[in-house]
Amino acid sequence: MGNPPFIGGQKLTGALGTDYREYLVNRLGGGQRGSADLCAYFLLRNLALAPGRRTGIIATNTIAQGDTREVGLDQATAAGWTVYRAIKSQPWPGTAALEVSLLWLGGSAGKDEQPVLDGDEVRGITPGLDPRSRVSGKPYRLAANAGQSFQGSNVLGKGFVLQPEVAQALIEKDPRNKDVLFPYLNGEDLNSRPDCSASRW
Incomplete structure (x- = not known):
């Protein structure tokens, strides 16, 4: 065991x-x-x-x-x-x-x-x-579902997660930061925020 x-x-x-x-x-x-x-x-x-x-x-x-x-x-x-x-x-x-x-x-x-x-x-x-039922074998991904959704980001460390006001301040400081700063939406946000907006960046 x-x-x-x-x-x-x-x-x-x-x-x-x-x-x-x-x-x-x-x-x-x-x-x-x-x-x-x-x-x-x-x-x-x-x-x-x-x-x-x-x-x-x-x-x-x-x-x-x-x-x-x-x-x-x-x-x-x-x-x-x-x-x-x-x-x-x-x-x-x-x-x-x-x-x-x-x-x-x-x-x-x-x-x-x-x-x-x-x-x-x-x-x-x-x-x-x-x-086990009458239908057996390995399940396959449905081709019709391709491109419908994706796993999302694997955030490797909390150092990459920012509060919205911190992200906005960085964008105001240098507009090029908008190229690498995005809303970070997860399941908790979808289930707890009425507008389904991201609570973090």
């Missing part, structure tokens, strides 16, 4: 260095590129070490989402591993404000073992930690 440290996929190189990131991608991830969180690589390493072809992991709920799922659980199931028990998402019982997933994987399920997802018996569990 493993409980890896959390490092998001966007922060792996900065936190651990380029060489370590390349080791994770090429040696553990089989060359699968993507912005996978560290827990995906811990899962793959656990599978390589699993005695009796059974293992478990406590991971952030991103283990079943996007690039992290593609690098970890998608590759695990393609290699013949089965998620036979899982809790898709629950709050971490400690002080950290995050959601975790609990997973148990096996090389094969016993003939009397019924997969259990979130406490309920199901026919099977997908890499997205959903109950």
Whole structure:
């Protein structure tokens, strides 16, 4: 059973260095590129070490989402591993404000073992930690949604965030500053400000 440290996929190189990131991608991830969180690589390493072809992991709920799922659980199931028990998402019982997933994987399920997802018996569990249904396989991005939205900015440090009056003062001081100063709108602003304006720059 493993409980890896959390490092998001966007922060792996900065936190651990380029060489370590390349080791994770090429040696553990089989060359699968993507912005996978560290827990995906811990899962793959656990599978390589699993005695009796059974293992478990406590991971952030991103283990079943996007690039992290593609690098970890998608590759695990393609290699013949089965998620036979899982809790898709629950709050971490400690002080950290995050959601975790609990997973148990096996090389094969016993003939009397019924997969259990979130406490309920199901026919099977997908890499997205959903109950298996008639429709199976890897989900694909819809081409019709291209260009509809984007992730937004990854602000790497609070030193880049300014109060509106500070930003305006910098623009007044030198109009060229308008080329690099923009309203910084996040979900909190959209949900708490009636005009959905940015509270920071």
